[in-house]
Amino acid sequence: MSPIPELPGTLVHPNSDQGLWLKGQVAHLCHLDNDRFPGSQPVSFSESNLANLESEDFWVCEKSDGIRVLFLVLTNPGTGEQMVSIIDRHNTYRTLEGFYFPHFDNPTKPLRSTLLDGELVLDVDPITKKYQTLRFLAFDCLAVDNQCIMAKPLDGRYGRLSDWFYKPFSTMLKDHPKMADHLPFQISVKVMRLSYHIDMVFNEDIPKLQHGNDGLIYTKVQTPYSPGTDRNILKWKPPSENSIDFKLVLRFPPSPTNPGLPDFYAKPVFALHAWYGDERGVAKYDLYDQLHVTDEEWESMKQNGVQVDDRIVEVHWDSTLQKWRMMRFRDDKPNGNHISVVENIIRSIADGVEKDALLYRTQKIRNAWKERQSRPRPATGPSAPGSSARLQPPTIPNVPMRYGPSAKPPWSKVSGPATIAGMKR
Numbered sequence: 001m002s003p004i005p006e007l008p009g010t011l012v013h014p015n016s017d018q019g020l021w022l023k024g025q026v027a028h029l030c031h032l033d034n035d036r037f038p039g040s041q042p043v044s045f046s047e048s049n050l051a052n053l054e055s056e057d058f059w060v061c062e063k064s065d066g067i068r069v070l071f072l073v074l075t076n077p078g079t080g081e082q083m084v085s086i087i088d089r090h091n092t093y094r095t096l097e098g099f100y101f102p103h104f105d106n107p108t109k110p111l112r113s114t115l116l117d118g119e120l121v122l123d124v125d126p127i128t129k130k131y132q133t134l135r136f137l138a139f140d141c142l143a144v145d146n147q148c149i150m151a152k153p154l155d156g157r158y159g160r161l162s163d164w165f166y167k168p169f170s171t172m173l174k175d176h177p178k179m180a181d182h183l184p185f186q187i188s189v190k191v192m193r194l195s196y197h198i199d200m201v202f203n204e205d206i207p208k209l210q211h212g213n214d215g216l217i218y219t220k221v222q223t224p225y226s227p228g229t230d231r232n233i234l235k236w237k238p239p240s241e242n243s244i245d246f247k248l249v250l251r252f253p254p255s256p257t258n259p260g261l262p263d264f265y266a267k268p269v270f271a272l273h274a275w276y277g278d279e280r281g282v283a284k285y286d287l288y289d290q291l292h293v294t295d296e297e298w299e300s301m302k303q304n305g306v307q308v309d310d311r312i313v314e315v316h317w318d319s320t321l322q323k324w325r326m327m328r329f330r331d332d333k334p335n336g337n338h339i340s341v342v343e344n345i346i347r348s349i350a351d352g353v354e355k356d357a358l359l360y361r362t363q364k365i366r367n368a369w370k371e372r373q374s375r376p377r378p379a380t381g382p383s384a385p386g387s388s389a390r391l392q393p394p395t396i397p398n399v400p401m402r403y404g405p406s407a408k409p410p411w412s413k414v415s416g417p418a419t420i421a422g423m424k425r
Helices: 017-029 049-055 154-175 177-182 195-208 295-304 339-350 355-360 362-374
Strands: 010-012 040-044 058-064 067-075 082-087 093-096 114-124 132-144 186-189 213-220 228-236 243-251 269-279 282-290 311-318 323-329
Touching: 010 017, 017 067, 017 093, 040 339, 049 213, 049 362, 058 154, 058 195, 067 132, 114 154, 132 154, 154 177, 154 186, 195 213, 195 355, 195 362, 243 282, 243 339, 269 339, 282 323, 282 339, 355 362
Parallel strands: 040 228, 132 186
Antiparallel strands: 010 093, 058 213, 067 082, 067 114, 082 093, 114 132, 213 228, 243 269, 243 311, 269 282, 311 323
């Protein structure tokens, strides 16, 4: 499993003038009536979704094992210069230095306000296996050059991402390679394929990755970009690899010498709490199940002296033990999965689709796609492209990968006292 990269940049306090201004700019850019995180969230793939792949047009790509962020480019109202930030799922902003994005029509001028969706990953040099390079993989576009394009279908948004944002940027780096030395991280655009080309994703795209893979993402082509949970975006994993994020809460037994106090040296109950949303701005959690931790693992936790309690933990279902097992902590996530998402993933585990079954269905998906494309469509004007061209993902420029050591910012801290019963957080 790939390491979760630390987020780069200078943290902006959420309630500062700068933080409020940035949130307001994003809401205005996206035509939203709130300043919450505007990113979309997929739903888990289940067997019933195979019929959706046959009846409707989807694109598919590999899902990288990294951190989901939005990439923001704004114009400084005082200087006219570009201001670049990333936004995590906490809706926290971090400002970045070293980027410049030229305008697609006139490279001597800067690109105006733009918002991209993507993932930050740590790529490992395939030759040395030592250097880790931070890379942003863009896969969608909410706004570009002061234009909100969330209402456009996926093929239109992806085309703008490629033609208006990435191609001018990659051309600039080819013409001025020294500029790449000052970038906080590298930028690429994720390869998209037609839904019946998953064999290419499995056999070509995933083996080329220098970071971990976390399944597939199917996105319906003819739908707008929608903030929040979007049932037109499907996250596929083999049922045995589906994971859920809970809050881990430790419950210690009473002390044998003083029953009124907990025994912090005894092995606790590792309770998994599901998130039920917020009540008056406070996250509400309730007990869902228990995490299985062996005695050896508990002893190792105590020796490490690292906080375990009150953290978001990613777990998977061990079908042999019939118990939840820990994968890793997810301090990059503000909350565990909402109870509705938990129940959806549980259904996906029980009603999941294995890789072989997905590949077996490919021919039917292809035949249905071709049949739809063969239907006559109403004329939309002489300048409109053909439907097959419009639904085909555009080719992304082949920019050589760059590798090098990435700076490692200080470890983030979770809230609470630094030490509890001699155990460091």
